[in-house]
Amino acid sequence: MESEKALYLRVNSPRTATEIALARYWSEVLGVETVRVADDFLSLGGDSVAAMQVASRLRRAIKLDIPVSLFFEKTVLADLASAVDAIVSSNSRNPQ
Numbered sequence: 001m002e003s004e005k006a007l008y009l010r011v012n013s014p015r016t017a018t019e020i021a022l023a024r025y026w027s028e029v030l031g032v033e034t035v036r037v038a039d040d041f042l043s044l045g046g047d048s049v050a051a052m053q054v055a056s057r058l059r060r061a062i063k064l065d066i067p068v069s070l071f072f073e074k075t076v077l078a079d080l081a082s083a084v085d086a087i088v089s090s091n092s093r094n095p096q
Contacts, residue, residue: 012036018081018088021061025054026077037078041071058084064091 014023014037023035030044041051051071058066066084074080 012038014077014081016081016085018085019077021058022054022077022081022084025057029053029057035077037076037081039077041075041077041080043075046071046075062088064088 014020014035019037023037026035026039026041026044026046027033029050030041030046032044035044046054048068051068054071055066055068062084064087066087070080070083074083
């Protein structure tokens with residue numbers, strides 16, 4: 001039988017490519033070992049400088065500018081990942 005902690009970690013681990021990338025960037029920039037999909041950027045110590053650092057890493061990875069303000073509008077990792085995916089999807093349908 002799976003322990004409650006193991007179940008929590010499995011259910012809340014990043015699943016999509018965007019969630020995994022964001023979790024890695026948050027971990028590197030914020031100095032936290034583990035980032036889960038329900039974690040909040042600000043609660044983990046995120047601020048405007050950290051948001052710019054993560055946005056820069058994300059920009060290099062997906063070749064799109066993600067507004068830094070999005071980190072303060074969508075502070076939970078899963079929500080931010082969904083918003084980033086929507087921007088990527090929109091850009092692929094309407095390339096500039």
